[in-house]
Amino acid sequence: MSDPLPSILLVDDEAHSLQAMRMALEDDFDCLTALNADEATKIMEEHFVQVIFCDQRMPGRSGVEFLTEVRDRWPETIRVIITGYTETSDMISAINDAGIYQFLTKPWHPDQLVMAAKNAADLFRLNRDHERLSLEMRYLSRNVETKLEEQRKALREGLGFENVLRGPNSPMNAVIAQARQFASFDVPVLISGEPGTGKTALARAMHYGSLRSDRPFHEINCIGVEDEILELELFGARRGAVQGIQTNKVGLLQKADRGTLFINGIADLSPRLQLALMRFARDGSFRPVGGHEVLRSDVRLLTGSSKDLRLEVARGAFRSDLYYALSMAVLAVPSLRARRCDVPLLAQSLLFDAASTHGKPVHGLSDDAVKFLENYDWPGNLRELENEMVRMLIFSQASILGPELISRHILQAAPGDEGTDERLDTVLVGEGTLKDRVEQIEMRILRETLTRLKWNKSRAANELGLSRVGLRAKIDRYGIAEPSRASAGADDEEE
Known part of the structure; x- marks a missing residue:
């Protein structure tokens, strides 16, 4: 079944002009005719019209006056005016008041009329497609935003404090209550506890309970890792600075920008890396391995330790300034x-x-x-x-x-x-x-x-x-x- 022909309304007070236009267009269009603006208005109210060809000089309302009404009531319809007069004032008035798509002057040629009608019908179709796509894009955008927010909510709930299992009388309840308080304040937190007590899960829950929950969460364990590898992972490296690295390596301090980085086993950092991390904890700046430029990153630092860092500080194994920079708040996770x-x-x-x-x-x-x-x-x-x-x-x-x-x-x-x-x-x-x-x-x-x-x-x-x-x-x-x-x-x- 073929598509229906585009509908076109022809308005002219001269019957022979209407007949001539109909003969030129009827093979390609479903033609409707009216001898004045009032008849044309009634037709518009009863039919779906895509294009209007309207004479300018008519008894009663002029073509501009009628097309102005059409613009207000049926703005999608493409409006074309036909006139035997070329007064500049009429053209300006038509453009300003009626939003005319095109002028045709009398006498017109049939091919010219057909071409103008087809172009107008194509414009109507393109405008409708554009409007439909715009609506779909707005809907899809809202739908994507809704789904994204649902995913974020599910992520926060799935990786948040609800994921830290404990009973109604558990000693963990007091720890979770403190962690919730600390999570909403953008301060560094030290999480202490024996290995395997769930420090990483608690740090992740704090991230997803914070204002940074939409940003990345990264973690690294320093225990048993060589100094050079830790330095590369944390600070990154410039191309050629380390054998085997042919491109710039982005470190976790840069990857976690505006997010959270959990460094577990912080007590195992060497004095050199403690100093480098202290600089970052102080002003958010660091240098990649082999780089001369200073980079900056906005990262919330959460750290974990199975050792008592105060004792490590007392015996000179851990920098006191770094300890105080990382332990603005301290959480102690109980053993099982x-x-x-x-x-x-x-x-x-x-x-x-x-x-x-x-x-x-x-x-x-x-x-x-x-x-x-x-x-x-x-x-x-x-x-x-x-x-x-x-x-x-x-x-x-x-x-x-x-x-x-x-x-x-x-x-x-x-x-x-x-x-x-x-x-x-x-x-x-x-x-x-x-x-x-x-x-x-x-x-x-x-x-x-x-x-x-x-x-x-x-x-x-x-x-x-x-x-x-x-x-x-x-x-x-x-x-x-x-x-x-x-x-x-x-x-x-x-x-």
């Missing part, structure tokens, strides 16, 4: 053993993350497994807990993971009366008779073996080289209680 109430929540979350990563769905941890995990000291903090969850997932055969999957050293590390873990080395070098200390170790081995073997006493006795009677006697002697079962259908003995 200081937040045992968070272990169940963290363990379940890390287990589900591992299950999603490795494509092995599980339903969670049994209550007995959680108790063992909660009672352990976790010297490796969150990293060690994450490793343990992955290990348990790998060896799991059921959807609920029981204590038999837990590593042996964790099962053996039963808590003392105060809830603190008495480690093997503590027992070995501690006080007490040989008999008492040996019995402590024996009790741990028994508990670990029974738990790992799901309290199958026959298998436990066989592994430990005991008779079943001897194993029962030791269980009774040490008061080792069998934990509640995850499923009532399991039998603990092989008869």
Whole structure:
């Protein structure tokens, strides 16, 4: 089906002129005719007209007067005026008042009329396309801005303080409350805590909770990294300054401009890099390796340390001016053993993350497994807990993971009366008779073996080289209680 012809309105008080125009245009246009402005107005109200050819001199309203009304009521319609007069005043009036696209003078040639009509129809189409595209661009722009803001919000929420898991009575709650306060103030913050306690996650949450959340967040760990590599990563380098670098290398201080840079393991910086970082912390200026020019960057510095920087300053291993420049605010992240109430929540979350990563769905941890995990000291903090969850997932055969999957050293590390873990080395070098200390170790081995073997006493006795009677006697002697079962259908003995 072919497209409809463009519609054109022909207005002239002379009938023969209207007939002549119709004959010239009817092959290419859907022609409507009117003998005066009033008739033309009625036609405009009832039809969709793209182009108007109107005579200037007509009884009643002139062509300029009519086209002026058209401009106000139907501004998209392309307006062409036809006149047998060439008074300058008429032309100026038409241009100013009616927004005329083109003049045609009488007598006109049919080819001239057709060409003018086609050009006017093309202009109408182009104007409509332009308006449509403009509307689409405005809509798309608003849509993109909305989606971008939604993405930013999701990013802030996904990487913000809500991502730092903790229980309702967790010691982390006070730390998070302080971090929220510090986040909204553009000051350097030192985050201290043992390795694996989540200093990077806290620094990232502070960035996404700050006014710089729309800008980049970068991080670098200085522990165990050579001085030259750290210098390149932090400050960048000019082409040819270092062997193997054929182009200018942009450092993190430049990449993080108007954003945040988290430098973990800050205590491991050499004196030379401490001095260079001090210059940047003082006035935001630095020199790339091999460069002579001084660059500037607006970066918020967050730093992390597992060492007590005050002690490092006291013993001369860390610059005091840099310490005070970086520690306008200080956050101390507690170890995992200081937040045992968070272990169940963290363990379940890390287990589900591992299950999603490795494509092995599980339903969670049994209550007995959680108790063992909660009672352990976790010297490796969150990293060690994450490793343990992955290990348990790998060896799991059921959807609920029981204590038999837990590593042996964790099962053996039963808590003392105060809830603190008495480690093997503590027992070995501690006080007490040989008999008492040996019995402590024996009790741990028994508990670990029974738990790992799901309290199958026959298998436990066989592994430990005991008779079943001897194993029962030791269980009774040490008061080792069998934990509640995850499923009532399991039998603990092989008869």
